[in-house]
Amino acid sequence: MASNTEENYLKALFQITIESGNKQEAGTNEIAAHLGVKPATANDMLKKLKLKKLIQYEKYGKSSLTKAGKKIAIEVVRKHRLWETFLFQKLAFSWDEVHEVAEQLEHIQSKKLIDKLDAYLEYPAFDPHGDTIPNAKGELNITIKKTLLEEEVGHQCKMIGVKDNSASFLQYVNKMGLSINQTIRIVARQAFDDLLEIEVNKKISSVSPKFAENIIVECAICNKATKA
Amino acid sequence: MASNTEENYLKALFQITIESGNKQEAGTNEIAAHLGVKPATANDMLKKLKLKKLIQYEKYGKSSLTKAGKKIAIEVVRKHRLWETFLFQKLAFSWDEVHEVAEQLEHIQSKKLIDKLDAYLEYPAFDPHGDTIPNAKGELNITIKKTLLEEEVGHQCKMIGVKDNSASFLQYVNKMGLSINQTIRIVARQAFDDLLEIEVNKKISSVSPKFAENIIVECAICNKATKA
DNA sequence: AAAATTAGTTAGGTTAGCCTAACTTTTATA
DNA sequence: TATAAAAGTTAGGCTAACCTAACTAATTTT
Ligand SMILES: [Mn+2]
Ligand SMILES: [Mn+2]
Ligand SMILES: [Mn+2]
Ligand SMILES: [Mn+2]
Numbered sequence: 001m002a003s004n005t006e007e008n009y010l011k012a013l014f015q016i017t018i019e020s021g022n023k024q025e026a027g028t029n030e031i032a033a034h035l036g037v038k039p040a041t042a043n044d045m046l047k048k049l050k051l052k053k054l055i056q057y058e059k060y061g062k063s064s065l066t067k068a069g070k071k072i073a074i075e076v077v078r079k080h081r082l083w084e085t086f087l088f089q090k091l092a093f094s095w096d097e098v099h100e101v102a103e104q105l106e107h108i109q110s111k112k113l114i115d116k117l118d119a120y121l122e123y124p125a126f127d128p129h130g131d132t133i134p135n136a137k138g139e140l141n142i143t144i145k146k147t148l149l150e151e152e153v154g155h156q157c158k159m160i161g162v163k164d165n166s167a168s169f170l171q172y173v174n175k176m177g178l179s180i181n182q183t184i185r186i187v188a189r190q191a192f193d194d195l196l197e198i199e200v201n202k203k204i205s206s207v208s209p210k211f212a213e214n215i216i217v218e219c220a221i222c223n224k225a226t227k228a
Numbered sequence: 229m230a231s232n233t234e235e236n237y238l239k240a241l242f243q244i245t246i247e248s249g250n251k252q253e254a255g256t257n258e259i260a261a262h263l264g265v266k267p268a269t270a271n272d273m274l275k276k277l278k279l280k281k282l283i284q285y286e287k288y289g290k291s292s293l294t295k296a297g298k299k300i301a302i303e304v305v306r307k308h309r310l311w312e313t314f315l316f317q318k319l320a321f322s323w324d325e326v327h328e329v330a331e332q333l334e335h336i337q338s339k340k341l342i343d344k345l346d347a348y349l350e351y352p353a354f355d356p357h358g359d360t361i362p363n364a365k366g367e368l369n370i371t372i373k374k375t376l377l378e379e380e381v382g383h384q385c386k387m388i389g390v391k392d393n394s395a396s397f398l399q400y401v402n403k404m405g406l407s408i409n410q411t412i413r414i415v416a417r418q419a420f421d422d423l424l425e426i427e428v429n430k431k432i433s434s435v436s437p438k439f440a441e442n443i444i445v446e447c448a449i450c451n452k453a454t455k456a
Numbered sequence: 457a458a459a460a461t462t463a464g465t466t467a468g469g470t471t472a473g474c475c476t477a478a479c480t481t482t483t484a485t486a
Numbered sequence: 487t488a489t490a491a492a493a494g495t496t497a498g499g500c501t502a503a504c505c506t507a508a509c510t511a512a513t514t515t516t
Contacts, residue, residue: 003473040495040496043495044472045472100338101338104338110328255464265504268506271466276502287464288464460514461515462512472502479494483490483492
């Protein structure tokens with residue numbers, strides 16, 4: 001069983017590699033910076049994780065997850081995102097409050113708990129930030145985060161998250177009648193000032209490009225999801 | 229901020245003293261045994277907790293909680309019991325599965341989380357074992373655990389927990405139409421064989437004394453709750 | 457009251473996870 | 487290609503939470 005700290009390293013490596021850039025590896029300093037520890041500390045841990053066969057690592061080289069390490073990393077990500085969804089949907093936490101608490105909850109060890117939580121939330125596909133939630137088998141749909149700004153005119157999409165987590169933006173979002181899972185239809189894009197006309201709940205309104213690029217959407221029509 | 233381990237020691241001291249016996253103190257060996265560590269280990273921690281002014285302790289003497297220590301202990305107990313209630317009521321865990329997971333969840337640090345969870349559960353007074361849940365102010369109603377066996381004939385009471393957590397007993401309980409918060413009326417007590425006639429959901433049935441002493445009830449009529 | 461038992465303490469040691477300071481290897485730049 | 491900068495490693499040290507073994511104090515038992 002991996003310790004909380006080991007889980008954090010595996011998650012960091014996963015996020016730096018698979019999620020962010022597309023190279024399947026990360027340097028010691030990069031990992032250390034991501035976790036807020038010194039390179040010397042990360043170095044110790046990388047050697048330990050290698051011994052446990054959770055990562056591949058050679059002196060002076062980059063690190064990458066083994067199959068076993070990736071499995072653990074994805075489980076942690078799954079727990080993190082399910083807890084965020086729980087906090088947001090059931091306990092009325094705001095977007096910007098969920099992450100910190102989920103950092104703690106993601107280390108609770110109980111397969112049963114997380115699978116029951118998943119069922120209780122009705123198997124959500126996305127967390128409140130619009131990130132994909134891996135399923136119980138560890139399958140993760142890596143959807144390219146698409147924003148409302150990029151959505152095509154005429155298409156109907158679903159809001160699945162936000163990029164900006166500031167209270168002011170979230171209030172603005174609420175005022176526009178938008179929330180997670182809300183259906184949005186793109187009515188038109190004004191060439192003159194780039195304003196986007198959208199239809200929400202049968203009401204048409206206009207939003208700025210700046211606003212639109214902070215709304216994450218999913219579109220059944222132009223979906224190009226891939227399995228990881 | 230107290231570490232998980234410190235919290236466990238404070239909770240242990242609380243449970244040994246206030247809850248169990250009625251002396252407000254416990255010995256080093258007793259605490260060590262309760263936590264499954266060696267006396268030498270507990271001794272180290274007691275000295276540390278004394279330094280932090282969370283307990284009173286003198287060499288070769290018994291230990292007791294200070295006001296600050298008791299506050300933390302009660303917060304941990306509150307979290308433990310609220311999480312147990314959540315697992316039981318919302319995630320359909322059985323009585324005997326909740327404790328282990330709650331041992332982990334009780335250390336999550338977020339005042340907001342626990343207060344929101346409390347609200348979400350509609351401020352429950354008892355956990356699935358029939359133990360009182362301290363409120364947000366740290367007030368704890370120490371109700372003497374009363375069983376169905378001791379309930380008076382004619383009284384109407386509410387089932388708040390069970391003593392026996394075995395799967396077989398729980399199934400039996402279910403079969404009798406009983407569950408948490410279920411109202412039970414005591415119809416009669418047969419002098420001949422001590423069988424208890426109870427009314428549940430307008431249906432009358434008989435239960436053995438052995439059965440009755442494993443059902444924890446609360447009775448509005450004969451309630452003698454006290455504040456701690 | 458002495459002896460035996462139990463309770464509690466101290467000293468010294470381990471491991472995980474962190475650090476700083478000094479060093480080495482790799483990579484970038486002149 | 488030499489040199490400087492960046493990246494990575496090693497050595498040695500710290501604290502929290504555990505341990506064992508040896509000790510001392512308090513409490514029973516005889
Ligand atoms: Mn997060
Ligand atoms: Mn997220
Ligand atoms: Mn419990
Ligand atoms: Mn309980």
